[in-house]
Amino acid sequence: MNYELILLLLCLGAVVGTMSGLLGIGGGLIVVPALAFILPKFGIASDMVMYIALATSLASIIITSGSSALNHLKLGNVDLFVIKWLMPGVVIGGFAGSNVAEWIPSHYLPKVFAVIVLLLAIQMFLSIKSQSTRSLPSPFITTCCGAGIGMVSSLAGIGGGSMSVPFLSKHGVEMRKAVGSSSVCGCVIAIAGMVGFILHGAKAQGLPEYSIGYVYLPALLSIAATSMLTTKFGAKLATTMPTPKLKKIFAVFLLFVAFSMMF
Incomplete structure (x- = not known):
């Protein structure tokens, strides 16, 4: 740990916060690839990097999404019906995803992350011209969808905005409320996923100093x-920009992240 690393991480946090508020993402889509690139240059073992990146990303999302959610609540950008029925599912899925990640060899995790994000980007591009007025499914189906979102998001170290925003937008939720509601759900997914990674990391060998499980505290703070x-x-x-432009920004951003992690 040195001043150069801290400066890089502070700059990373500034970008993460802005994108979180704009797109409803918890920041994992930026934090995971950034940490995967930065940490090995500062002496952290390569076979630990992706687990540390995923866990630290989820821990940072708790703070980032929580802050973003409060801002969106003040602006009236949160749909309480959505929160009520997605929340139970994302808690279960978020914890399950961290368990699945533990079973996957570390060198495959960047590819898994990239494929997930690429599929999300394609889905968002397809939805840009969609004027769907389809209502949300039943509460039970919505909760099941939340579980799927939570599991995949925890597995990729993201807060779920990259999945929940397209899901809500497709089902007729206004983009601004989809972004705001996603921030709330992202915070909950991150808590569940982080707990799982801390429990698994508690028995890992070779972790850097100042770690709690797989969560690397200097990066988190x-x-x-x-x-x-x-x-x-x-x-x-997010409040002032038109919906189609938000979708385009979101989709291009996802493509950039997917290809950066794939190659």
Whole structure:
């Protein structure tokens, strides 16, 4: 740990906070690939990097999504019906995803992450011109969908915004409320996933100093310090920007992340 690493992580947190408020993502789509690239350069073992990146990403999402969710609540961008029925599913799925990640060899995790994000980007591009007025499914189906979102999101170290935003948008929820509701769900997914990674990491060997399980505290605290300050700027942008433009930004961003992790 040194000043160069801390400076990089502080800058990363500022970007994460802005994108979280703008797109309803918890920041994992930025944090995971960034940490996977940065940490090996500072002496962290390569076979541990993806587990640490996923766990630390989820821990930072608790703070980032929580801050973003509060901003969206103040702006009236949260659909309480959505929260009520997605929440039980995302809790179960978030914890399950961390268990699945433990079974996957570390060198396959970046590819799994990239494929998930690529599919999400394609789905969002297809939905840009969609004017769907389809209502949300039944409460039970919505909860089951939440479980799927939670599991895949925890497995990829993301807060679920990249899945819940397209899901809600497709079912007729206004983009701004989809983004705001996603921030709330993302915080819950992150808590469940982080707990799983801490429990599994408690028995791991060779972790860097200042770690709790697979959560690397210097990265967590640095990212959180700046991301909390910048989520409000992203939330204000989300309120003023038109829906089609938000979808395009989201889709292009997902494509960039997918290809950066694939190659």
